[in-house]
Amino acid sequence: MGNPRVVVLGAGFGGLELSTMLSEAFGERLDLTLIDRNDSFVFGFSKLDVMFGRTPPEAVRLPYSRIVRPGVHFRQEKITAIDPHRRQVTTDRTSYDADVLVVALGADYDLAATPGLSEAGHEFYSVRGAVALRTVLPQFKKGRAIIGVASAPFKCPPAPSEAALLLHDYLTTRGVRKDCEISLVLPFQVPIPPSPATSRALLAAFAERGITFVPGREVRSLDPARHVVILDDGREMPFDLFLGVPVHRVPDVVAESGMTEDGWIPVDPGTLATKFPGVYAVGDVAGIEVAKAGVFAEGAARVVAQSLIAEFKGGEKPPPYAGAASCYVEFGGARVGRVDVDFLSGPSPKGTFQGPSEALAREKAEFGSSRRARWFGLSS
Ligand SMILES: Cc1cc2nc3c(=O)[nH]c(=O)nc-3n(C[C@H](O)[C@H](O)[C@H](O)COP(=O)(O)OP(=O)(O)OC[C@H]3O[C@@H](n4cnc5c(N)ncnc54)[C@H](O)[C@@H]3O)c2cc1C
DSSP states (O other): OOOOEEEEEOOSHHHHHHHHHHHHHHGGGOEEEEEESSSEEOOTTHHHHHHTTSSOHHHHOEEGGGOOOTTEEEEEOOEEEEETTTTEEEESSOEEEOSEEEEOOOOEEEGGGSTTHHHHOEEOSSHHHHHHHHHHGGGOOSEEEEEEEOSSSOSOTTHHHHHHHHHHHHHHHTTOGGGEEEEEEOSSSSSSTTOHHHHHHHHHHHHHHTEEEETTOOEEEEETTTTEEEETTSOEEEOSEEEEEOEEEOOHHHHHTTOOBTTBEEOOTTTOBOSSTTEEEOGGGEEOSSOSOHHHHHHHHHHHHHHHHHHHHOSOOOOOOOOEEEEEEEEETTEEEEEEEEOSSSSSOEEEEEEEEHHHHHHHHHHHHHHHHHHHOOOO
């Protein structure tokens, strides 16, 4: 069989890694179209750097015009319809027929699902939200700050804890920490359920810094008139600054495609194949028991790429996707910890922890720069 026409929807962690691997394997013989509505990619963790003013927004945008991989054609278009039966994709410009279709469209946010969030609070999960906070945070000098999650699953489970620790540093540097309270509301009983050691280290860090941890609760709504957050058990928490993680859901175009069940696209966890022949789903959009994080999207994309290489070029099929990856955790003070989590190979998820250090902060920076080089040909 000849080389397939591959259409990859979404140029995030999953789509970028998949396109890169297939280009390396097939070179100019590849016929791959990579579609994204945006003109650039931003790492999730860069949003923390942007909101706290550690990095200007321009510096974290990685332009798709830099993708010059043999056989990969990037198209900046909005996907408006997906027909998984016919493997046909419609965009605001044209339509595409695929032999192999990979849906890597990530998760979108449903701000309206948390009444009062847009009016009285802020979110830090989108680039727009992180940029807006650059003018909001400097005005916060005293009062109660709450970092709260509206529902699980949400991207990068350590991120709200990181935001709380970095907010502590930010307020300390500005000399106003003593006039501020910080609370963190999470839907889990501990910050990182698969890794007790990571959770213990984070709980100790919160205690040392006077950050109040509210476990096992979700934020249901905000009352803009009374400036209170209302939790799922009815409890009210007054706030002066609310930094929220909105409800996550698949992008509208995915919901409308009829591919979802229980909100996400069901896949075979070992192969990432959907029930539609020739159609795969990788990353946050997939309904699979791994964390919604870039490193897992990347790992899933590698398995799909290896299996397509085996199918169309010959060779061994890859072992089933193990759902194992390393996540870096910002502890503040320029120190970063690392949790290595294996979600799928044992009977239950397991994580091991390396405590925060400057060496791991350098390793995290290297993680980012290696992807900038690999996906975008950028040297720093
Ligand atoms: C604050 C924060 C910190 C994070 N920190 C980390 C971290 O340290 N490590 C880590 O691994 N992960 C981290 N993440 C999570 C990570 O960013 C995501 O899990 C990851 O990007 C998911 O990859 P993906 O390929 O599934 O989707 P995405 O990277 O979200 O890519 C999906 C793409 O689809 C495109 N798209 C969607 N709808 C359409 C449409 N209709 N038409 C065209 N294009 C469309 C989007 O523009 C997007 O580029 C963090 C996230 C946040 C918010």
